[in-house]
Amino acid sequence: MVGRRAALARTVAEALAAPDAMGAVLVGEAGIGKTALAHGISRHLQDTLRVLPVRGAAGLRTVPYGALSRYLVGLTPADAESPSAVLRQFLRGITSDLKAQAPPLVLVDDAHALDNESALLIMQLATARKVKVLATACPLPGPVEEFARAGKDGLLAHHVVEPLTLPDVRELCGHVLGGPLLTGTARLLATTTRGNPLLLTMLLEQFRAEGRLVASNGVWRLRGPRPALGAPLTDLLLHGLRERSDAELAALETVAVHGRIPLASLEAVVERGVLARLAQDRLIEVDPLNGQSVSLRHPLHAEALRGSVTAARALDRAGNGRIGIDGSETGPGTVGDALPHPPRNPDRLADWTASVLRTSSPVADAVLLRSARVANRLHNPGLAQEALRAVRDPAPTPASLLETAWVQGTGGNRQLARVLLDEALRTAEDPALARDGAALSLHLDRHLGDGGRALHADVDRWVELLEAEADRRGGGPQEREAADAAVRLLRTAVEILGGTLRAAHGLETAPVSPDLPEEVRLVHHTLLAHALTRSGRPMAASRVLDESRPVLEEDPEHLLTYRDAVSGELILSLIGGGAWDRARDSFHRCYPPEDDGAFLLSGWLDLIDGSRSLHAGRFGEAREHLLLAVEAFRDLDGLHLLEWVSGAAAYACARAGDVPGAQALIEAHGPLTGGSDAVARRMGDAHVAAALGHLGEEGAVARLRSIAARAEGRGSLLVAATALDHAAGLGDRTALRPLAEVTRAFDGDPGSSLHRFATAAADGDRDALVAESEASRQQGYLPLAVRCLEEASLVGPSGAVARGIDRQLGALRTELRAVPGGSAVAPAHEALLTRGEQVIVKLVAAGHTNREIAEIRGVSTRTVEGHLYRIFAKLGISRREVLQQPDPRPSHIPG
Numbered sequence: 001m002v003g004r005r006a007a008l009a010r011t012v013a014e015a016l017a018a019p020d021a022m023g024a025v026l027v028g029e030a031g032i033g034k035t036a037l038a039h040g041i042s043r044h045l046q047d048t049l050r051v052l053p054v055r056g057a058a059g060l061r062t063v064p065y066g067a068l069s070r071y072l073v074g075l076t077p078a079d080a081e082s083p084s085a086v087l088r089q090f091l092r093g094i095t096s097d098l099k100a101q102a103p104p105l106v107l108v109d110d111a112h113a114l115d116n117e118s119a120l121l122i123m124q125l126a127t128a129r130k131v132k133v134l135a136t137a138c139p140l141p142g143p144v145e146e147f148a149r150a151g152k153d154g155l156l157a158h159h160v161v162e163p164l165t166l167p168d169v170r171e172l173c174g175h176v177l178g179g180p181l182l183t184g185t186a187r188l189l190a191t192t193t194r195g196n197p198l199l200l201t202m203l204l205e206q207f208r209a210e211g212r213l214v215a216s217n218g219v220w221r222l223r224g225p226r227p228a229l230g231a232p233l234t235d236l237l238l239h240g241l242r243e244r245s246d247a248e249l250a251a252l253e254t255v256a257v258h259g260r261i262p263l264a265s266l267e268a269v270v271e272r273g274v275l276a277r278l279a280q281d282r283l284i285e286v287d288p289l290n291g292q293s294v295s296l297r298h299p300l301h302a303e304a305l306r307g308s309v310t311a312a313r314a315l316d317r318a319g320n321g322r323i324g325i326d327g328s329e330t331g332p333g334t335v336g337d338a339l340p341h342p343p344r345n346p347d348r349l350a351d352w353t354a355s356v357l358r359t360s361s362p363v364a365d366a367v368l369l370r371s372a373r374v375a376n377r378l379h380n381p382g383l384a385q386e387a388l389r390a391v392r393d394p395a396p397t398p399a400s401l402l403e404t405a406w407v408q409g410t411g412g413n414r415q416l417a418r419v420l421l422d423e424a425l426r427t428a429e430d431p432a433l434a435r436d437g438a439a440l441s442l443h444l445d446r447h448l449g450d451g452g453r454a455l456h457a458d459v460d461r462w463v464e465l466l467e468a469e470a471d472r473r474g475g476g477p478q479e480r481e482a483a484d485a486a487v488r489l490l491r492t493a494v495e496i497l498g499g500t501l502r503a504a505h506g507l508e509t510a511p512v513s514p515d516l517p518e519e520v521r522l523v524h525h526t527l528l529a530h531a532l533t534r535s536g537r538p539m540a541a542s543r544v545l546d547e548s549r550p551v552l553e554e555d556p557e558h559l560l561t562y563r564d565a566v567s568g569e570l571i572l573s574l575i576g577g578g579a580w581d582r583a584r585d586s587f588h589r590c591y592p593p594e595d596d597g598a599f600l601l602s603g604w605l606d607l608i609d610g611s612r613s614l615h616a617g618r619f620g621e622a623r624e625h626l627l628l629a630v631e632a633f634r635d636l637d638g639l640h641l642l643e644w645v646s647g648a649a650a651y652a653c654a655r656a657g658d659v660p661g662a663q664a665l666i667e668a669h670g671p672l673t674g675g676s677d678a679v680a681r682r683m684g685d686a687h688v689a690a691a692l693g694h695l696g697e698e699g700a701v702a703r704l705r706s707i708a709a710r711a712e713g714r715g716s717l718l719v720a721a722t723a724l725d726h727a728a729g730l731g732d733r734t735a736l737r738p739l740a741e742v743t744r745a746f747d748g749d750p751g752s753s754l755h756r757f758a759t760a761a762a763d764g765d766r767d768a769l770v771a772e773s774e775a776s777r778q779q780g781y782l783p784l785a786v787r788c789l790e791e792a793s794l795v796g797p798s799g800a801v802a803r804g805i806d807r808q809l810g811a812l813r814t815e816l817r818a819v820p821g822g823s824a825v826a827p828a829h830e831a832l833l834t835r836g837e838q839v840i841v842k843l844v845a846a847g848h849t850n851r852e853i854a855e856i857r858g859v860s861t862r863t864v865e866g867h868l869y870r871i872f873a874k875l876g877i878s879r880r881e882v883l884q885q886p887d888p889r890p891s892h893i894p895g
Contacts, residue, residue, distance in 0.1 A: 023133030031198030163195025577748030603632025647684030731870030
């Protein structure tokens with residue numbers, strides 16, 4: 001049992017063990033795990049109660065006492081007609097091995113299929129305190145009448161067995177597979193199975209047997225397009241529908257073939273009574289927010305029904321005399337009558353296309369190419385490929401070449417994708433096609449690493465087509481201004497993505513004309529947000545993108561190529577601003593559960609949780625989330641952040657004490673170069689250098705200062721601040737002043753807190769440090785709160801105030817160590833000192849001043865101060881005098 005199930009089992013078992021308890025009923029849908037839960041409860045009670053198993057069965061429901069037959073051996077036919085004789089025989093059958101003074105537990109499985117006579121006898125015994133009852137039942141038709149009445153009267157406790165939550169699904173899958181599951185795969189399985197454990201385990205077995213569920217770097221994930229259901233699972237699902245009438249099955253098949261269909265259209269061909277029964281039995285559901293559309297409640301029922309329907313019957317169900325695939329009513333023709341009017345909504349168009357292809361109906365090539373484009377942008381290359389194969393014109397066109405290139409690029413065949421893209425753009429005449437081509441070129445460039453030559457050429461082609469289009473139309477100044485603005489943005493985009501954020505300065509100061517096309521304004525806002533986030537102003541970036549989101553939602557298909565970029569930049573900005581909950585909300589708004597992007601892009605959720613855990617000092621938790629994020633971004637990395645995320649994961653591993661994990665990520669960091677944009681690469685470098693520092697490498701601080709200097713020169717203030725912050729955390733107090741300067745304009749809680757800390761530490765302002773420590777603690781930033789007090793302990797005179805700071809610091813360190821999900825190893829101040837630090841400790845113990853130590857060691861006084869800062873942090877002390885004691889920390893300062 002996983003998650004809440006174990007707690008529920010204990011709760012019910014404790015209740016049943018009470019002397020006055022009569023029994024309980026567990027209610028849940030088939031396969032939800034009621035029987036396993038009931039057996040878990042019985043195991044809790046097996047030392048005190050004898051368990052008597054009873055099972056209801058549909059075939060025995062009309063047989064009096066059929067469910068109790070195993071306890072009525074020897075009952076004569078004549079006695080079988082007498083309830084009192086049956087009762088006596090049953091008591092004789094169950095009293096042979098009873099525990100002293102303990103009534104047995106009658107465990108009734110499938111109580112909804114129990115015969116009335118057995119139910120009445122069991123409840124009579126329960127009322128007389130001769131037995132206790134634990135029953136399981138499906139919600140429809142529900143427990144047998146006697147049990148239902150006892151539940152209403154409060155004699156039997158009623159417990160609903162809920163579907164598995166996402167954490168439950170992850171736990172169960174981890175148990176079955178022997179390792180963690182990628183968050184996106186877990187979400188897909190949870191959504192597809194609706195948290196049903198039986199269906200979940202069957203899917204796991206099928207996908208693993210087919211080689212579609214594989215482990216990579218210790219993490220399990222689905223590979224390739226979503227697999228079709230296997231025969232065992234299909235048979236199980238269809239078996240559950242065997243008692244439905246022909247009319248009900250026809251209605252279910254119609255809905256399954258369509259995927260989603262307007263209620264009004266369905267009512268035109270299906271009797272309302274049929275629909276009412278299907279809704280009452282929770283086989284179909286109506287979505288009031290999506291045009292009163294009807295779909296099958298369980299996704300796997302839809303897949304099973306579609307797989308069992310022949311092409312001819314699918315065509316009949318799709319047409320059904322009057323229903324078009326897009327939900328419009330047609331005449332007596334077939335599905336083809338509705339084809340000139342496919343849905344405008346991209347998500348519905350994908351459903352529409354899948355429905356049409358299932359019926360093998362002829363579709364215009366233009367519609368198929370449009371569908372392929374939508375499917376590719378929605379991360380469904382399998383559907384895109386099906387649509388492209390259905391195109392009747394054998395001659396390749398720029399549009400078909402581009403979408404084929406997109407399919408190949410998504411599948412990892414990037415060299416072929418590059419060849420196809422080059423050919424598509426060579427013959428392209430449509431600027432919109434060149435726009436999509438440039439977007440694909442950007443992704444390919446990051447992976448193929450040709451120095452951006454192909455990307456620049458593709459952007460040049462887009463510019464050429466934009467200018468030619470403006471000339472061809474012969475428009476006025478307004479059209480020419482739009483074309484010029486688009487060209488400028490493209491040139492700026494190439495510079496920004498190359499890491500030169502100073503190129504974005506003009507984007508913030510120049511107003512965006514409302515007369516410009518929506519596409520130009522959207523690109524302008526996205527590039528500006530990209531630069532603002534990486535310049536330490538994530539909340540300003542989020543405000544810019546909040547203006548753009550309505551534009552994206554007004555024309556979702558035309559601007560679909562930008563959806564992931566806009567959504568990703570918004571989520572990243574909210575992560576940077578410490579707005580974790582808003583970041584999660586934005587992800588779910590951008591990628592609703594029925595969208596494939598919700599599964600494929602779930603690495604964002606792990607990045608959100610991992611970043612939050614890092615700031616809170618929950619390094620073990622951060623490690624788990626960030627390792628999953630790394631694997632997710634390996635599969636789909638629209639913003640090219642892999643090296644950034646991988647570096648953060650290495651840092652989390654180092655702080656959590658996972659030395660092998662940190663070293664593996666550090667070793668892999670170099671070969672990753674080329675898959676991320678320039679700023680992401682430098683962020684990864686900074687985190688990796690910090691991880692090396694925590695693993696004891698001597699040159700880590702110098703490496704961090706070098707990264708900071710280069711980044712600041714290119715306007716990458718976030719990288720500079722990250723590197724300087726890590727350097728200060730490793731003991732380089734000379735990094736505090738430049739850190740305060742770099743973060744001067746930072747916004748968002750993390751950035752503002754870091755600036756106040758660095759400023760107070762650089763100024764030696766003890767009061768400000770103490771105040772910021774408390775503010776950081778209130779925000780949940782415990783590591784920063786500790787650092788504030790560590791700095792405060794180094795400044796100001798000794799005395800009562802200093803002793804108070806020491807007490808606060810000790811309490812905070814204790815609190816940090818006790819954080820749930822925190823590091824499982826000793827904190828940083830209990831690490832062994834390096835050789836150089838050991839020498840400095842001995843010199844301090846000998847009574848030398850910092851200046852004298854600097855002269856002896858041949859370094860600056862500042863360097864000695866930095867070493868002492870690290871020594872104090874490692875040893876958990878705050879006064880130089882402690883080092884002059886005979887043996888301040890003998891277990892941590894080797895002789």
